[in-house]
Amino acid sequence: MHIGSDVPSARPVRAALLVLALLAALLAAAVPAAGPAHAAVPDRWGFAFLDNPTPPTGYVPDPSRQWGSWPAPASNPVTVDQTGLGSYAVHFPLIAGPGGVAHVTAVNRSGTWCQLAGWGSVGSGIDVNVACYRPTGTPDNSPFTVLYSSSSGVPVPPGGDYAYLDSTPGGALISQYNSAGGSNVVGHSSTGVWKAWLPGVGSSGNLGNVEVTAVDPAQGARCKVVEWGPSGSGQTFVVACFDASNLPYDTEWTLSYSVKRAVHGPAIPPKSFGYLWYNGSVPAGTNFNSVAGSNGLAVGVPSTVTLPGIAVPSDHAQVTAFGGGPGWCQLAVPWARSSGTVQLYPICFNPGGAPVAAPFFTAYTSAF
Numbered sequence: 476m477h478i479g480s481d482v483p484s485a486r487p488v489r490a491a492l493l494v495l496a497l498l499a500a501l502l503a504a505a506v507p508a509a510g511p512a513h514a515a516v517p518d519r520w521g522f523a524f525l526d527n528p529t530p531p532t533g534y535v536p537d538p539s540r541q542w543g544s545w546p547a548p549a550s551n552p553v554t555v556d557q558t559g560l561g562s563y564a565v566h567f568p569l570i571a572g573p574g575g576v577a578h579v580t581a582v583n584r585s586g587t588w589c590q591l592a593g594w595g596s597v598g599s600g601i602d603v604n605v606a607c608y609r610p611t612g613t614p615d616n617s618p619f620t621v622l623y624s625s626s627s628g629v630p631v632p633p634g635g636d637y638a639y640l641d642s643t644p645g646g647a648l649i650s651q652y653n654s655a656g657g658s659n660v661v662g663h664s665s666t667g668v669w670k671a672w673l674p675g676v677g678s679s680g681n682l683g684n685v686e687v688t689a690v691d692p693a694q695g696a697r698c699k700v701v702e703w704g705p706s707g708s709g710q711t712f713v714v715a716c717f718d719a720s721n722l723p724y725d726t727e728w729t730l731s732y733s734v735k736r737a738v739h740g741p742a743i744p745p746k747s748f749g750y751l752w753y754n755g756s757v758p759a760g761t762n763f764n765s766v767a768g769s770n771g772l773a774v775g776v777p778s779t780v781t782l783p784g785i786a787v788p789s790d791h792a793q794v795t796a797f798g799g800g801p802g803w804c805q806l807a808v809p810w811a812r813s814s815g816t817v818q819l820y821p822i823c824f825n826p827g828g829a830p831v832a833a834p835f836f837t838a839y840t841s842a843f
Contacts, residue, residue: 516626517625517740519575519625520544521541521543521622522542522840523536524536524540524582524618525555525565525618526540528617529557530555534555535554540620540809541553542789542791543567543568548842553568561587561606561607561614564605565603565605565621566600571598571599572596573596575594575601575625576641576650577591577621577622577729578686579603580619580805581619581805581806582620583617583805584777585609586610586824587607587617588607588803589606589617589805590605590607590696591604591689594623605619605621610824611719620793622738624639624740630654632742635735636655636683636734636735638710638732638733639730639732639740640661641728642661642729642730644727645663646661646662655675656675657673657676667717667723668723672709673709674708677710677734678760680760681760682705682710682752682760683761683763684838685795685836686795686838687700690727691727694719696718696719696726697717697801697803698726699716699798700712710732716728717801733838735763737838743765744843745765745787745840745843747765747766747784747840748765748838748840749782749838750763751780753772754797754834757772764785767782771783776830777808778835779819780820780837781816781818782816782817785817786815786816786817788841790812790817792806792839794806794836794837796833796836804822804833804835806819806821807820819839821837
């Protein structure tokens, strides 16, 4: 450093440092709080249930089935605007940022399904756009559940695994996360079929849960898991997507995978969450309840999944179909809560839109 007569005296330097310190304190005070204490995974998240399929502008959906990571969620609720027949914009406040993953599940008995039309930051929040279609492929209004989550870093507290990805039609990854620190990989094998590899998460005995959703702003699309190859070094999933004519279709899609963590990534909190996979039986390692052990299943149209001890509003659920062919699954009605027990009602449809008993994944979580 050059030393000369222009070096400032100690007193002005101390005064300048004091001013800088005061400015830093003011800036820190202006930054909003991070919200309720959560695990480091996820960084930003929100979920909601649209209980009114024809909402007025600025509609606040069911308060007992929405929450998020932004400050004071009860005072800053999720809102929904209907943007057209079967089209909706779900506004999650104060969690703007890049990337992440989203999922949606229709809630009706008619077979109208819901998919993502896209998502992204709008102002200080995240907008998730949802589109719903009748089995014929024409737009239709429907209630639905919707979830957005974005993660980075390692899980805190440790334990369990979590990964997600958002894939282009060609298999390139738009965004991804892997709690083991690996890089997820997707390969496009043929029209409407992809293989996803999630290294380092799960095992061959503790499988966890997976949810998949189609993303297409232009036309109807449905995606499902058709194969699952678990191993001690990671998880392999084959995902298939179809258009409204039940033909294999290349579209963007999302996938979230969790083991002993909630569907949106965290664990403890929330202390109340669970999942179940039915594929003709309930495979070991896919029936998890964070409080009371195993969940119950009665297969039917719809099926009933009983999760004891974890009914804590605000809460959320998702459903994904499993197996070959272009059938799909969703929720028949909103989940019920009674004496601490949750009951979910997954319902599946054949390619013609008739309700049938068929394999599915389902996941439930509370916010707390």
